[in-house]
Amino acid sequence: MCLVFIVDEDEKVIGQYAAGGACPYCGGRVQAMDVEKSWRLFYVPFYSRTKRRFYCSFCNRLLVLQY
Template identity: 40%
Template sequence: MVCFCFLVDQKKKIKASKPAAGTCSRCGRGAKVADMKTSTRFCLVPFYCRSWRAIVCSFCGSVLKTYR
């Protein structure tokens, strides 16, 4: 018997944020420090959640640096 399990989705959410000094290296706009949460679901079942801190651009949304 063979069972296949595919990655359905992985979502990143910003739980809280505050302004940070500096600018984005990609678009030149302001940056913010954000508490992030990543949720991974396999076959529509929540499988893994991780909380971490990152510096994120407030305009384009790119993650500039991460802290664990």
């Protein structure tokens, strides 16, 4: 059996952009944020992923896209 222990997980904001639309909760402006998440295995970079997150600039809620 192999046990993998993730030592560290970092999230870094790469950029923020204005997105179209309005928040369904309060009607505020929607912002898009690019976030890079990286995992380190014993301080060696192991995995990196970039995601785009949407949130309201007024109520700071994280908005989830549903297709």
